[in-house]
Amino acid sequence: MKIGLFIPCFINELFPHVAMATLELLESLGCEVEFPMEQSCCGQPLANNGDSKGACDAARRFTNVFQRYDYVVAPSGSCVSHVTHHYDWYIAEDTAYQQLKPKVYEIIEFLQDVLKLEKLPKPVYFPHKVSIHQSCHGLRELHHASPSELMMPYHSRLEEILKLVDGVEVLLPERRDECCGFGGTFCVDEPELSTAMGEDRIAQHEATGAEYIVGADPSCLMHMGGIIRHQGKSIRPLHIVEILTGRGAGT
Amino acid sequence: MKDDSVKHPQATAEFLKDRAQAKWHDSAIWWVRQKRDAQAKQLPEWEELRRLAREIKAHTLSQLDDYLAQFEANAQKNGVTVHWAADADEHNRIVHGILAAKQVKKLVKSKSMLTEECGLNPYLEQHGIEVVDTDLGERIVQLRHEAPSHIVMPAIHLKKEQISELFHKELGTEAGNNDPTYLTHAARANLREHFLTADAGLTGVNFAIAETGGVVVCTNEGNADLGTSLPPIHIASMGLEKIIPKLEHLGVFTRLLARSAIGSPVTTYTSHFHQARPGGEMHIVIVDNGRSDILGNEDFYQSLRCIRCGACMNTCPVYRRSSGFSYSYIIPGPIGSTLGPSRDMKKHGSMAFACSTCGSCSNVCPVKINLHEQLVLHRKKAFEQNLLPAGKKMGLLAMRFLTQHPALFDLGGKVMRKVVPIIPESLTRHSAWSRAGRDVPPMPAQSFKELYQQRSQNKKDKEGQQ
Structure with missing residues (x-):
């Protein structure tokens, strides 16, 4: 089983430790992982601003780069969702893409659904309170959890996988899955609103008494992190793979 | 009238300057979302109802011409006069024609977003007819010379203190008396006068049933019932997408509508109108005003399933923090942000970008419209029509290039x-x-x-x- 590691462009530049944690976690679970150097952006920012040509070219490039792998795994629900849920708007007729699509996984999905992870490669003790941040695309498109709007049995992938970690206390914010306001280029199209949404979200996470906001999408964590640093707050955003590898808050 | 030149980012930045008011607005509307959740949770078949509602509407839209013809024939059999309006202007002329023929001086109106869309009030006022909105929220915004900021709760942007001040000025209530019951009674007494002296009543239409030729109007205040029972003329204005095939389908929608809209199991009044009362007249005006164009568009036809419950606004984190007046189109929030750009991309294009694509709207929608995806599809049109700010477009073209050249990207x-x-x-x-x-x-x-x-x-x- 050969895995192509898909590291979204902004994670590559700004959150290399999240990418490294993902790689190390997969390798420590016995996976053969390759990181194709010719990858670039999945095209979501282009698509979300209406650039169909750019989105289409990016989708074809992604397909070309990753079609040779048995699985493609990335530590971002939003970018994975763009590939698996929105490329059809641009390259539905591309048979290579259609073959690739079911093989593309967000890291937590991959750990739970493909590797059927029941215990972590090495025991992790993380004696901290964490507040779960459900990122919108992971939640509502990848079904990471049952969205609060839908009347369905409750489930939450992040809560489930954190059961494998010792000592962690998992908390849920009020309005359990309200958007943090990042929204891709929305965050610079409407910075006042985006920041206001982020401030409200952070306050809800803080109110749980948590020390960390834990999520599976670095983009939301980056946005909330920027507000947290600006206001000098003590709560810290943390990507869930950093907990699972045992790196915890070390980076 | 609504200021249709506003741009969402600037208007919202302005709205957010008063953070306390903005937080209140957000909480007040979130409370309605929570009420909706509580009601939906009580129905084990909730998701099944949404699926059925979606399918009934999808089926109806696929044969809309047949159902409209059937509806018209059955309404005519009941003695109702049916009018067809291609656009807002024709709608207004038809309504004015009906009123002018009977020398109507005063029209009482129950809630109708369609007449807001058509600009009926100013049109009739220009022609010397007094129009009184009788839904309490609509009445409040009418007295303030404002547009509704929400399609179901038109005055949700106002606090009771602001309403007290307005009623003191307009209706002569005690200064500083903010008691909602007192204020409501004052509005009620004032509206009673208008109901009794009106020459005609106009209502919107929530559902029009092809099989029976009847229309259904849902209100919580009974104002539509008074407005159609006292004056001799009843005009019902409806968008052509309001059709459902049979009476047996109605229950699916009435079970969803009030729960989605305000978190009540049902609206207080669900009134069925089939014919004029003895000696009176009943008219139905069926309005297109751009709907046929939407129906013919494969990306956006789904938006015609909308039953105007407003649930997408209540859940939208952007709407709750920007208020209806930050949107240029008369219908704000997610559904307005697809209908507005469908109507006029140049004017309402900024609405398609007023969205973090969180997708909550698509999940609460009782007829399962893919709202957040429609906004992204509108951005495609905005890009193609070169409506993006120049700097942003340059940035995207640079990004497009770099995406294909990873070494330069790096x-x-x-x-x-x-x-x-x-x-x-x-x-x-x-x-x-x-x-x-x-x-x-x-x-x-x-x-x-x-x-x-x-x-x-x-x-x-x-x-x-x-």
Whole structure:
């Protein structure tokens, strides 16, 4: 089983430790992982601003780069969702893409659904309170959890996988899955609103008494992190793979 | 009338300057979303109802011409006069024609977003007819010379103190008496006068049933019933998408409508109108006004399933923090942000970008419209029509190029990581990222690609040594 590691462009530049944690976690679970150097952006920012040509070219490039792998795994629900849920708007007729699509996984999905992870490669003790941040695309498109709007049995992938970690206390914010306001280029199209949404979200996470906001999408964590640093707050955003590898808050 | 020249980012930035008011607005509307959740949770078949509602509407839209013809024939059999209006102007002329023929001086109106869309009130006022909105929220915004800020709760942007002040000025209530019951009674007494002296009543239509030729109007205040029972003329204005095939389908929608809209199991009044009362007249005006164009568009036809419950507004984190007046189209929030750009991309294009694509709207929608996806599809049109700000378009074209040239993309990233830390904070403070209170992320010394290359090299070296 050969895995192509898909590291979204902004994670590559700004959150290399999240990418490294993902790689190390997969390798420590016995996976053969390759990181194709010719990858670039999945095209979501282009698509979300209406650039169909750019989105289409990016989708074809992604397909070309990753079609040779048995699985493609990335530590971002939003970018994975763009590939698996929105490329059809641009390259539905591309048979290579259609073959690739079911093989593309967000890291937590991959750990739970493909590797059927029941215990972590090495025991992790993380004696901290964490507040779960459900990122919108992971939640509502990848079904990471049952969205609060839908009347369905409750489930939450992040809560489930954190059961494998010792000592962690998992908390849920009020309005359990309200958007943090990042929204891709929305965050610079409407910075006042985006920041206001982020401030409200952070306050809800803080109110749980948590020390960390834990999520599976670095983009939301980056946005909330920027507000947290600006206001000098003590709560810290943390990507869930950093907990699972045992790196915890070390980076 | 609504200011249709507003641009969402600027209007919202302005709205957010009063954070206390904005937080109140957000909480007041979130409370309605919670009431909706509580009601939906009580029905084990909730998701099944949504699926059925979606399918009934989808089926109806696929044969809309047949159902409209059937509806018209059955309404005519009941003695109702049916009118067809291609656009807003024709709608207004038809309504005025009916009223002028009977020398109507005063019209009482129950809630109708369609007449807001058509600009009926100012049209009739220009022609010397007094129009009184009788829904309490509508009445409040009418007295303030404002447009509704929400399609179901038109005055949700106002606090009771503001309403007290308005009623003191307009209706002569006690200054400083903010008691909602007192204020409601004052509005009721005032409206009673108008009901009794009106010459005609106009209602919207929630559902029009092809099989029976009847229309159904849902209200919580009974104002539609008074407005159609006292004066001799009843005009019902409806968008052509309001049709459902049979009476037996209605229950699916009435079970969803009030629960989705305000978190009540049902509206207080669900009134069925089939014919004029003895000696009276009943007219139905069926309005297109751009709907046929939407029906013919494969990306956006789904928006015609909308039953105007407003649940998408109540759940929208953007709407709750920007209010209806930050949207240029008469219908705000997610559904307005697809209907507005469908009507006029140049005027309402900014609405399609007023969305973080969180997708909550699509999940609460009782007829399962893919709302957040429709907004992204509208952005495609905005891009193609060259309506993006020039700087943004340049940025996207650069991004498009770099995406195809990873080496240059990586170089750009490296430059960013090296340069950003040495730019003085005074220069970044006013950037779109930072200006509202968000620091730039720390810039790592190395990208993952660089780390990975090093790691691979180290591995090779190690293997070489062994």
